[in-house]
Amino acid sequence: MDADATGALAADDPSLPGEAVSPSVRRVLAPNPGPMTLDGTNSYVLRAPGAPAAVVVDPGPLDEGHLAALAGLGPVGLVLLTHHHADHSESLAAFATMTGAPVRAIDPDRCIGGEPLADGTRIRAGGLDLEILATPGHTADSMCVAVVDPVDGTSAVLTGDTILGRGTTIIADPDGALGPYLASLERLRDLGGDDPVRVLPGHGPVVADLRALCVAYLAHRAERLDQVRDALARLGADATAEQVADLVYGDVDAAVRYAAEASVRAQLAYLRS
Numbered sequence: 428m429d430a431d432a433t434g435a436l437a438a439d440d441p442s443l444p445g446e447a448v449s450p451s452v453r454r455v456l457a458p459n460p461g462p463m464t465l466d467g468t469n470s471y472v473l474r475a476p477g478a479p480a481a482v483v484v485d486p487g488p489l490d491e492g493h494l495a496a497l498a499g500l501g502p503v504g505l506v507l508l509t510h511h512h513a514d515h516s517e518s519l520a521a522f523a524t525m526t527g528a529p530v531r532a533i534d535p536d537r538c539i540g541g542e543p544l545a546d547g548t549r550i551r552a553g554g555l556d557l558e559i560l561a562t563p564g565h566t567a568d569s570m571c572v573a574v575v576d577p578v579d580g581t582s583a584v585l586t587g588d589t590i591l592g593r594g595t596t597i598i599a600d601p602d603g604a605l606g607p608y609l610a611s612l613e614r615l616r617d618l619g620g621d622d623p624v625r626v627l628p629g630h631g632p633v634v635a636d637l638r639a640l641c642v643a644y645l646a647h648r649a650e651r652l653d654q655v656r657d658a659l660a661r662l663g664a665d666a667t668a669e670q671v672a673d674l675v676y677g678d679v680d681a682a683v684r685y686a687a688e689a690s691v692r693a694q695l696a697y698l699r700s
């Protein structure tokens with residue numbers, strides 16, 4: 428189960444947990460599936476061949492087996508957090524104790540023995556050059572991590588819950604907000620050169636083309652905003668989020684209804700500001 432002594436993740440070793448998404452990056456799925464987490468939370472382990480220690484992004488829920496699997500790919504030299512929601516952060520203290528690695532995040536309250544991150548922070552760790560992109564919207568403290576795998580030259584962005592591998596994310600009003608979220612999507616859409624940038628999401632499968640996914644997300648948001656505008660035209664300008672959600676999200680499962688209402692509140696705040 429251990430990564431080998433040279434520090435390589437041995438990407439093609441079937442005995443290692445998770446799956447290699449590129450030679451220096453593994454995705455390890457946590458066992459916390461649910462209506463808001465899809466198949467579960469994706470934790471990522473980043474370590475280029477020869478690097479003495481790995482970077483773990485989002486150790487996820489407090490699950491002993493999952494944390495042992497992540498630690499087994501170490502030693503772990505650094506932990507990064509994409510945002511504060513519990514399905515990504517619940518294990519932070521335990522994992523920091525287990526590995527001795529500092530935890531860094533945009534929210535200073537989430538950092539353990541490490542400095543807070545900011546937009547544009549560059550980190551050399553795990554034998555990789557990482558760049559932090561502040562992408563507020565899903566939450567105020569949401570960030571992405573851009574990485575180029577030095578082995579095969581592929582570019583990827585770890586997107587947390589800013590962009591998911593399947594479906595669309597929610598704007599967690601009032602912590603999240605739609606205006607910043609749209610700006611974050613536009614920024615991610617415009618990253619990179621001619622080669623596609625891969626999406627390594629916090630939930631769901633890896634997606635091949637960040638730009639195409641951002642374009643689809645923006646189109647979806649525009650469509651939802653049109654629906655909310657139409658609902659307001661029918662219900663009156665001071666309609667409540669619950670009334671608008673009945674019209675716009677009338678078809679959603681009860682398990683995600685509260686998320687739909689939160690999303691409507693975010694859209695109403697955006698339209699009314």
Ligand SMILES: [Zn+2]
Nearest residue numbers: 512514588629
């Ligand atoms: Zn999540």
